[in-house]
Amino acid sequence: MAAAHQEDHLWTERSLGQQLFDDQQSTTKYQRLKARAEARKIVSSETCHVPMFASFIQFQLMTAARRSETLKLKWNQVDLDRQTAFLPETKNGRPRTLPLRADLVALLRELPQTGEYVFPIPVDYLRKAWLRMCEASGIETLGSERLRIHDLRHEAISRVAEAGSQTPGGFSLLDLQAFSGHRDPRMLLRYTHLTPTGLATRLDAAFSECGLKYGKAVIYRGRTRLTEKAELPMSELMSAPITIAIEGNSNQKVVDLRAYRKAAA
Incomplete structure (x- = not known):
């Protein structure tokens, strides 16, 4: 984010310089350079700063929008008061509305908000700016370890999946699907490895005395069973990677119970 702040300085200087040049109604190279120098002086004094790239990165991390969806977003599709952004066209062919956090x-x-687009950043400019930000931050820009803009989307979904697993009631698979915009819910199974700890916490709460008191679980024929009030859908219980440790003479073996579920089915 510190690198994004510096990149915003360059963006603000470039945009302000162009605005000052246009106001002069001149076409000479000298006037363009003079306008750029004046813009540089204004930006360096911190009296003018547009957080374009800082906002772009946070937008990706908080909405899980695809890069193309973000760059195509227009101001007339954003309702800041209702905290929503409408995407009429997405990769899967279905429109969706993004929830915007405060x-x-x-x-x-x-x-x-002088232009049509929320993020009026050309794709090629964004690609070069992203490389500069990564290099300034000491982040890999080549090979399999490089950080891509699309990785922000994966991080956003991961954060929501993790937060949902640690929140009372949590987020269902449908909630996560609505947030990510995936048409096929099977694409979300890659994120289930984030939820076991939170799922265990919610199971403890459901099976506790408090859970019984508020109807999250009931005693039926001597066994404690979950109810709908526990808000733990079967899809989440079946997809969570539950492991057990088998103690041997010299070591322990960790077994993923999903394999046994599949074999039993």
Whole structure:
């Protein structure tokens, strides 16, 4: 984010310089350089700063939108008061509405709304800026270990899956699907490795005395069983990677119970 702040300095300087040049109604190279120098002086004094790339990165991390969806987003599709952004066209062919968190709305309010697009960043400029930010941060830009813009989407879904596993009631698979925009829910199974700890916590709460008191579990023929009030869908219970440790004479063996579930089925 520190590198993004520096990149925003360059973006603000470039945009302000172009605006000053246009206001002069001149076409000379000298006037263009003079406008750029004046813009550089204004930006360096911190009196003008547009958090374009900082907002872009946070937008990706908080909405899980695809890069193309974000760059095509227009101001007339954003409702800051209702905290929503409507995407009429997505990769899977279905429109969807993005929920905007309050801190993200605060960032968007700092962006200029003079143009049509929320993020008027050319794709090639974004690609070069991303490389500069990664290099300035000491992040890999080549090979399999490189950080791609699309990885922000994966991180966003991972964060929601993790937060849902640690929140009372949590998020269902349908909630996660609505957030990510995946048409096939099977694509979300890659994120189930994030949820076991939170799932265990929610199971403990459901089977506790408090859970019994509030109807999250019931005693039926001597066994404690979950109810719908536990808000633990079967899809989540079946997809979570549950492991057991088998103690031997010299070591322990960890077994993934999903293999046994599949074999039993």
